[in-house]
Each structure stands twice: as C-alpha cells, then as structure tokens.
Amino acid sequence: GAGVSQSPSNKVTEKGKDVELRCDPISGHTALYWYRQSLGQGLEFLIYFQGNSAPDKSGLPSDRFSAERTGGSVSTLTIQRTQQEDSAVYLCASSLALSGEAFFGQGTRLTVV
Amino acid sequence: AQRVTQPEKLLSVFKGAPVELKCNYSYSGSPELFWYVQYSRQRLQLLLRHISRESIKGFTADLNKGETSFHLKKPFAQEEDSAMYYCALKAGGSNYKLTFGKGTLLTVNP
Numbered sequence: 001g002a003g004v005s006q007s008p009s010n011k012v013t014e015k016g017k018d019v020e021l022r023c024d025p026i027s028g029h030t031a032l033y034w035y036r037q038s039l040g041q042g043l044e045f046l047i048y049f050q051g052n053s054a055p056d057k058s059g060l061p062s063d064r065f066s067a068e069r070t071g072g073s074v075s076t077l078t079i080q081r082t083q084q085e086d087s088a089v090y091l092c093a094s095s096l097a098l099s100g101e102a103f104f105g106q107g108t109r110l111t112v113v
Numbered sequence: 114a115q116r117v118t119q120p121e122k123l124l125s126v127f128k129g130a131p132v133e134l135k136c137n138y139s140y141s142g143s144p145e146l147f148w149y150v151q152y153s154r155q156r157l158q159l160l161l162r163h164i165s166r167e168s169i170k171g172f173t174a175d176l177n178k179g180e181t182s183f184h185l186k187k188p189f190a191q192e193e194d195s196a197m198y199y200c201a202l203k204a205g206g207s208n209y210k211l212t213f214g215k216g217t218l219l220t221v222n223p
Binding site: 031035042048050055056091093101104105 | 199
C-alpha cells in the first residue's frame, strides 16, 4: 500500500473485553512502532519492533498489553480486559531501519465504555 | 535512557511574529533529532530532521549539543502553522527506538 494502514479506525468496546488493533506498515520497512496519544500525555511510546523481534517493550503500561509482529510485516496490539483509562488514539508508524523518518498511520481511536 | 522535554504545552502568537518551540533532550550517545507536526485531522508527519539541516515551510532547527537542545524556529509565523508539534529523538547505532516529547500546540492568531 501507499502508506501505513491501521484498522479499525474507531473501536468502541465494553470494559473488560479484549481488543485487537492492527497495523499494516509500508512494505520493506523493518522498524515498526506503537504509540498511544491522549490529551495532555502527548505521544506515549509503547513498543517497537525490528523485524519480528521487540527489543524494547518498556512502554507497555501493564501485562494486559501485548503486541506481536509476524513475517516482518503486519503487527497487532492486543489489550486484554480493557479499562476506561485505555481509551486513547493508538498510533502505528514504520520506518526503514537506518533512516529514522517514521511514517504514521491514521490511528485507531479506542473508546472503552 | 532517552528523554525528550518540550516545556510548553501551549504557545500562542500573532501572525507575522517570530515563533520558537523549545525542545531539550537527554541521551548519552549521538542521537538523531526530529520535529514532527500534526495538523488538524491529519496524520503525524515529519517536518524536519537535524542531519538534513534544511528549512521546511520556513522552519529551521539547530542541534546544540552543549545545551542538549533542538529548538524549532520560524521568523514570521503564518496562520497555517497552527498545529501540534512534537520533538523526537532516535537513538544511534543499532537502537531504533524513537522517543517523542509531549508536544506543543501552536496557535497562530490573525
């Protein structure tokens, strides 16, 4: 595709349910990033991948959050037993490993009710 | 650990006035620094990076290693510059982690 694609664009879920957010990076981009964007908190780092491995998971807020990447391409961010404080926009970005410029998706707006 | 600090959450200026968005960083190695911008209802996108040393949309930013700063400047702000601006740091070497500051919302008033 032409850019980073995230799905769904919007997700409303009930507290306690699990959700999966998907990211399709730009083809050939080896680095993939997940961020959470919320008012007053800016862009909060969650996790990044180099290929299929995640050298830094330090930003995941709790063990309810997990992410994986398969085939060096698509990534899914899973939030188990969602809480209201998980409501935010989840952004995915990808980049060529050595370039540094990250290309962002349009985000998934998650609302936990 | 790498950290990016943007001390101003909000910045408001009048059209034609100079603008400076502050960014300070903390990192022991030689990082790459970036400014990203998010216009209303658009995706976050790269504005400029320190290694290219170019001016984009009239904006410039100089890396000051002594002060560990990478402030974004424009001599004459325009209304279309109103947006959220994020400073970002990428660690060097084989570490590709990209860390962002909390952002500064710039409003340029007519």
